[in-house]
Amino acid sequence: MTEQAMRALPFLGMPWVTWRQHRLALAGLVGVLGGLSLVLLVSGLRIHHAYRGFGLDHCPDLSVPACAGAADDFYSETRDWENLTAIGLLPPLIGMFVGGPLLARELETGTFRFAWTQGVDRTRWLVTKLALLGLAIAAAALAFSALFAWWHAPFTRIGGRIDPGAAYEVEGVVFAARSVFAFALGTLIGAVLRRTVAAMAATGVASFAVLTSIIMFLRPHLVPPVTGVVPGNGRAQHTEWVLRWGLVGPGGHRLSAAEQEGVFRHLAAVGQNEPLRWLLQHGYTQWETYQPDGRFWALQSIEAGTLCLLALALAAASLYLIRRRTV
């Protein structure tokens, strides 16, 4: 590059390079999220139409028997669409396709020697790439999450959105934070392995392992869960995320696991078809340890914040590896 061209493109040079090198990845990201948005838009209109068709928009309280019945009917008509919450599996793919090859491809093919000798130092080269791509991923994911929140609103009203493995993973800010985290993880793994396909596979496995570990082991304890007695005959509206539950005997003491099993065995032996109803009629009550649906944003912001900090740490580690490497 001539000196004149360098002077003409002092700041926009690197963004332009980032765009030219990664436009296909960005187009793929926008294409996939855009295509899924279209699916959400079309199916969402039908779901909202059915929601109004069952009169649920005129139900201020879903625990009223009439409204609870309508909610059941609405749910049995539309529940197949809830399989779309599988979209929550996208972040590892984003990390795999956008993050994995970012450094691995340059290092594998040797083009890093060209890239790092162009007058833009490596730090700026990598920071620009990470910042721009990370921002693009976050923006696209946040917009998609907002659309998903509209799509899921009727289901949220009936079943809540805090249960793991479903809407929680696509709504709010966790989806975007996870995508950025997977992207940073992919970049670092690429810098370490220096082989594109291997880095992509390792990114998929590692980001999936981290995300499921967070869901299973960390999320239940981000905010201490609530333990309480379930009122009356169970709940008409079940919106919370139940972590553990059990029975309280007619005498008011909590049954141990063995005692509880004994009760169910006894009911099975006498051929009781509806054990829970029988138990509630005979003085038993249920206790449960749960996260209420109202904590959605509290859990989301803690989890997303942690993931963003981890992403920054991973990006710093990539930068360290790249700066240390000899051309």
Added chain:
Amino acid sequence: MSAVTAARPVRGMLWVAWRQHRMMAAGVVAVLGGLALALFVHGLGMHADFVRLGLDRCGSPAGGRCQALEPFFDDQYGGALLYWPRLLLFLPMLIGMFAGAPLVARELESGTFRFAWTQGCGRLRWILVKLAAIAVVLTVAALGFSLVYAWWFEPAASFQGRLGNGTYEVSGLVFTARLVLGFALGVLLGVLIRRTIVAMAATLLGQLAISLPLALVLRPRIERPITTRLGPGHDPTGWTLHQWWVGPDGHRVGRATMSALANRLEVGGVEPYRWLAAHHYAQWETYQPDGRFWTFQLVESGCLVVLAGACAAAAVWWIVRKAT
């Protein structure tokens, strides 16, 4: 080299295939083996509890004995039984993508095909040996995994069935057939696109474009569904396709109308289901019985394998005739 290839025409190529793709093969075996081990360990506890609760001896799944203990079992293992199949059903697509797309695309992209195709071993044998050797490894690994999975799911299969949930995609033959299709499609797209990462992304989308219509459109129609009236003793292991209400005049009643009727009854203090039965309303459904599992598996995986064969043949033809 010519002496080697003349003496051992296939073994030389097999050695090359092993050296070039052992990392991939090790990765596939590690992922499937690790998951199978996790399922096995988890399954030991689940099977033990299933037997301890006596759920294996309850005869018909609709019997009262199971109905009382099922929620208890479900509370412990319901989450795992729900999430594992949902996640595992995507696995063959990813493995197929990683095994297939880079196979030729990487050689074409980096230029090493010039070296590979000028070694005295013709292109035809080069690609045929690679395709066959990798397909065999993938098939054996996937079938082994499906067997472990089927054993793991056995307790739940007795009251959930295996047709209407993710288990259909992970046990039996469909899992393996999908993996083989993903591999063959990946090789073909790699040959045509000639860029590794783009070919991988295209393979993933292509697999979804094939598997989703097969699952959503073909599967419910492989055999004519059975129409039955719902009532006591209804078999819960079937895969329900449609449910509807029939009124006293013998005509279908829409869901919204039924919902409004049930609301009126409930507001009036009447137990709706009893009232509806007394007034000759009946609920009907079409379903596929669980006994058709293997027929469905054979038909669907047959389609997938034929498609995989076509993809592989096209890839071979392109490499031998067209690629330069």
